[in-house]
Amino acid sequence: MLIKNFEKFEKKVWLASPSMHGEEIKYVQEAYDTNWMSTVGANINEVERVAAEKVGVKYAVALSAGTASLHLSMKLAGIEAYGMPMVGHGALEGHRVFCTDMTFDATVNPVVYEGGIPVFIDTEGDTWNMDPVALEKAFEIYPEVKVVVCAHLYGTPAKVDEINKIVKAHEAILVEDAAESLGATYKGVQTGSFGEFNTISFNGNKIITGSAGGCFLTNSKEAAEKVRKWSTQAREAAAWYQHEELGYNYRMSNVIAGVVRGQFGYLEEHIAQKKAIYERYKVGLAGLPVQMNPFDAENSEPNYWLSCMIIDKEAMCPQVRGEQEVLYTPEHGKSCPTEILEAIASINAEGRPIWKPMHMQPIYRLNPFITREGNGRAVTNAYIAGGALGTDGKPLDMGSDIFNRGLCLPSDIKMTADEQDRMIEVIRACFE
Numbered sequence: 001m002l003i004k005n006f007e008k009f010e011k012k013v014w015l016a017s018p019s020m021h022g023e024e025i026k027y028v029q030e031a032y033d034t035n036w037m038s039t040v041g042a043n044i045n046e047v048e049r050v051a052a053e054k055v056g057v058k059y060a061v062a063l064s065a066g067t068a069s070l071h072l073s074m075k076l077a078g079i080e081a082y083g084m085p086m087v088g089h090g091a092l093e094g095h096r097v098f099c100t101d102m103t104f105d106a107t108v109n110p111v112v113y114e115g116g117i118p119v120f121i122d123t124e125g126d127t128w129n130m131d132p133v134a135l136e137k138a139f140e141i142y143p144e145v146k147v148v149v150c151a152h153l154y155g156t157p158a159k160v161d162e163i164n165k166i167v168k169a170h171e172a173i174l175v176e177d178a179a180e181s182l183g184a185t186y187k188g189v190q191t192g193s194f195g196e197f198n199t200i201s202f203n204g205n206k207i208i209t210g211s212a213g214g215c216f217l218t219n220s221k222e223a224a225e226k227v228r229k230w231s232t233q234a235r236e237a238a239a240w241y242q243h244e245e246l247g248y249n250y251r252m253s254n255v256i257a258g259v260v261r262g263q264f265g266y267l268e269e270h271i272a273q274k275k276a277i278y279e280r281y282k283v284g285l286a287g288l289p290v291q292m293n294p295f296d297a298e299n300s301e302p303n304y305w306l307s308c309m310i311i312d313k314e315a316m317c318p319q320v321r322g323e324q325e326v327l328y329t330p331e332h333g334k335s336c337p338t339e340i341l342e343a344i345a346s347i348n349a350e351g352r353p354i355w356k357p358m359h360m361q362p363i364y365r366l367n368p369f370i371t372r373e374g375n376g377r378a379v380t381n382a383y384i385a386g387g388a389l390g391t392d393g394k395p396l397d398m399g400s401d402i403f404n405r406g407l408c409l410p411s412d413i414k415m416t417a418d419e420q421d422r423m424i425e426v427i428r429a430c431f432e
């Protein structure tokens with residue numbers, strides 16, 4: 001890295017912060033004025049209508065969070081595969097579930113809420129999502145598995161056709177986590193419509209936001225009705241509070257729904273702005289030993305939620321990550337994610353490491369991890385730098401390799417072209 005003093009941004013440039021437009025507050029005001037300040041009202045109905053229409057599914061149920069939708073999806077999938085559990089038992093109790101490995105932990109935790117055992121499937125290099133080859137391998141090892149949960153990382157669609165073919169061949173259920181990919185398409189079809197039970201999120205940093213919230217999406221009327229019932233404490237149709245099933249308080253508030261309702265009209269605009277950011281980085285970083293996060297340009301159109309980059313292996317300076325700390329040695333002509341993130345932070349901007357793969361997380365250290373070669377845990381006992389390294393020092397799985405060499409760049413819609421140019425200059429300086 002060349003030590004230069006770059007001018008700091010006066011106002012912080014965020015990774016991805018909410019971008020409001022004015023309509024949101026009108027719908028919130030409407031909820032207030034009409035006193036629909038609860039989990040019932042016109043905003044909720046409208047969010048459900050628009051979400052289902054946009055994604056192209058028959059039913060949407062508005063919930064308090066994407067995580068709530070994933071939880072009820074895992075419950076539905078478990079019941080479909082294994083039957084209704086006894087009260088106090090999870091619907092996936094003791095059953096393995098194949099999961100995307102390199103993702104936010106909200107993809108995976110709901111499996112555990114229902115007593116399931118996540119089995120992590122390694123990542124492929126073309127889209128940074130679940131590797132269909134590793135998934136097929138996992139079914140060879142655990143042919144009894146009936147549920148697969150697949151995320152679309154950073155708004156880039158996974159290899160949906162290949163994954164779906166494998167899932168169907170094994171008569172399993174696909175749960176789609178489209179929390180990051182609302183508006184992204186695969187072969188012209190929206191993500192969030194491929195699985196049997198699907199999730200989008202309106203968390204504060206997603207492509208559109210309600211400050212919080214999410215939707216459960218499905219083509220099954222029965223599933224939508226179940227989620228609606230469970231999410232409002234599972235009341236039976238009686239004059240008193242009658243309960244036959246376990247309930248949850250997972251419904252979206254009509255106030256939050258007002259924000260989401262106002263944002264929906266700006267989804268395409270946000271995607272266009274995110275795409276422009278991605279392309280500006282791509283041009284600006286050209287010539288450096290780095291690549292942008294890849295996607296299948298022939299078959300998919302991402303929503304470009306976060307722009308990421310990965311450093312070529314030869315251009316990595318030494319970087320060692322422990323469980324909490326990180327060390328690196330600067331070298332001329334080389335860099336590493338830590339150095340670039342520090343440089344970005346030094347000018348008052350926010351980047352982020354790639355999601356640390358679930359198989360590298362201490363909480364999931366005992367869970368199986370499957371690569372193209374098979375058991376990713378058995379390959380080596382050298383658990384160095386948070387990833388399994390072979391005798392030649394190269395990572396043996398794709399996920400830990402991307403985690404080591406990749407990072408998320410500031411991708412905020414409100415970042416100006418000038419600000420982004422300065423960001424690019426700072427990144428370039430890291431390689432000098």
Ligand SMILES: *Cc1c(COP(=O)(O)O)cnc(C)c1O
Nearest residue numbers: 065066067104106107179201203
């Ligand atoms: C944000 C996110 C979620 C969770 O959504 P919340 O609305 O924050 O609960 C789940 N999965 C992925 C991949 C996410 O990025």
